[in-house]
Amino acid sequence: MKKSIFWILCYCLFACKAExxxxxQTINQLYSVVLPSYMVATKSLNDEASLQYQATEKEFYIVILDEPKSNIAAENNLRLHYDDTILKVSNTGLANPKVKAANAIKINGLDGLQxxxxxxxxxxxxxxxxxxxxxxxHYYQILTWTLDNNRQKIEPEMRKILDSFKQIKS
Incomplete structure (x- = not known):
């Protein structure tokens, strides 16, 4: 009996701390990104996205939109594209959006704003x-979101996904 309880406790400890x-995921031979295995593909988040995944039980979502520069006005630049993305996020029915100042970043050789x-x-x-x-x-818009009360738990996974983003061909 004692051995059974010991093994059950060991199983519970290891199962709860599973990494x-x-x-x-490689999309259209254009870019790759790593995603948590618990996320599943969907088509319901954004009609224009080349990648859409969700984990509804964790309220965690990601969409990636890729846009060839040849489809965009020549005077467009990273800052204008970023501003347009933030405007779109704010216009999705989000009430009282609080937007932090943008940070310049570099992910696998690509310049960006976050x-x-x-x-x-x-x-x-x-x-x-x-x-x-x-x-x-290309410009890539990577949108990840979750409930704010899940932020501490999910944000490290969001950042791991973002840090894994790689363009395959230019």
């Missing part, structure tokens, strides 16, 4: 980590 497993946005959506506080990256040929 998140990540799986690489910010955090917190606002209310249907009486829920939502946390967004918004990143816009620029390559020679």
């Amino acid at each position: 998140v497993q990540y799986q690489p 910010t955090e946005v917190v606002g209310s959506f249907k009486n829920l506080q939502v946390f967004y980590l918004v990143t816009v990256l620029e390559s020679n040929s």
